[in-house]
Amino acid sequence: MAGQVGARVGILGAGAVGGMLAVLLAEAGHEVTVLASERTSTAINVGGIALRSQKFGDRRAHVPARPYLTAPVDVLFVAVKAPDLLAALGRVPAALLSDTAVAPLLNGTDHVALLRAALPRTAVVPMTVSVEATRTAPGDIEHLSPFLEYALAEERERARVDPEDLLRTTGLDVDASAPDEATLLWRKLSFLAPLALLTTHARQPVGPARDAHPDLLDGLVTETAAAAATAGAEIDPAAVAKRIAGLPAGMRSSMLKDAIAGATLELDAIAGPILRALPDGAPVTRAVVAEIAEAR
Known part of the structure; x- marks a missing residue:
């Protein structure tokens, strides 16, 4: 039933x-x-x-x-x-x-x-x-x-x-x-966090943002995969990068839409797990989050 x-x-x-x-x-x-x-x-x-x-x-x-x-x-x-x-x-x-x-x-x-x-x-x-x-x-x-x-x-x-x-x-x-909850949740977050943070930081859709900031995107993807590993979730950074590279250029993340609208951002939900998992690391994510928060 x-x-x-x-x-x-x-x-x-x-x-x-x-x-x-x-x-x-x-x-x-x-x-x-x-x-x-x-x-x-x-x-x-x-x-x-x-x-x-x-x-x-x-x-x-x-x-x-x-x-x-x-x-x-x-x-x-x-x-x-x-x-x-x-x-x-x-x-x-x-x-x-x-x-x-x-x-x-x-x-x-x-x-x-x-x-x-x-x-x-x-x-x-x-x-x-x-x-x-x-x-x-x-x-x-x-x-x-x-x-x-x-x-x-x-x-x-x-x-x-x-x-x-x-x-x-x-x-x-x-x-x-x-196979398990950690993998499920980090599969989504490993893609979402780099996308949301990159586009919101750049205030641009994903196409212009990834073209203008390839090193920033690479750092966000790498750090999120490292954070996932601390939870026992195995994430392939190359696969995530390929997926983001294949997104339509005009796609805007929900966080970017919220930032433009002046709405509350899901910064802690999306970036918090990464920063908490890597308290002595994640310098790229940390810097991007700081800049987004300061712009609010």
């Missing part, structure tokens, strides 16, 4: 990732509830969630939204930004999640331990998502490229309703090749 139609799904956060997921899961026949601020909940309850996607086309789903969870769910996807996690947990009473799989989709690594401490009676199943998407207004999501990939570890806590099976009912690609 793990991925059966009609599963009760909560989505904490109605940004680009959470909003898109709400549309896809609702269209697959699941009972979706979105948990967001009163302003965003009202907008969704009035007009639904509109998704404009290169991969899925134009879709709109009318799903209930509310400021806090009022009934148990089978799976809770946590799709808030890392700096908002602690406050967002107030929207999901732990007593309603005792038989729930909690699947966080946050950047970084530290959120997993926090969720397990805050929700000790749940199965926390870390996941990652790679996508270029933007919330242009409450309930209005743009998926800017056809690429969309979810991943989770082969070795993970098992729950009555498994998030992997649930996502597969929507037709989404799910990569379960990571």
Whole structure:
């Protein structure tokens, strides 16, 4: 029954990732509830969630939204930004999640331990998502490229309703090749941190930024791979560099978009694990983070 139609799904956060997921899961026949601020909940309850996607086309789903969870769910996807996690947990009473799989989709690594401490009676199943998407207004999501990939570890806590099976009912690609949680999380971070830090530091999309600062990019990639090794995750810097080299020149990281918009940056979630893993090293990452923080 793990991925059966009609599963009760909560989505904490109605940004680009959470909003898109709400549309896809609702269209697959699941009972979706979105948990967001009163302003965003009202907008969704009035007009639904509109998704404009290169991969899925134009879709709109009318799903209930509310400021806090009022009934148990089978799976809770946590799709808030890392700096908002602690406050967002107030929207999901732990007593309603005792038989729930909690699947966080946050950047970084530290959120997993926090969720397990805050929700000790749940199965926390870390996941990652790679996508270029933007919330242009409450309930209005743009998926800017056809690429969309979810991943989770082969070795993970098992729950009555498994998030992997649930996502597969929507037709989404799910990569379960990571052998463990550390590898899963650092595979994402080893790519995301150099991309986000480089583009935000340069205030440019990835094409101009990587062309103008090849040595900076190389240092960021090398240091992130070294930090991953301290957690037992084996990352190939050459493979990461090749992946970044193949990105569309106009692609902008979420951190760059946030910096341009004057929004809070996920600096600690994305760079913090590297700096904490290499307290006497990572000079390139340290300098870039310092410059980004000073510019704020």
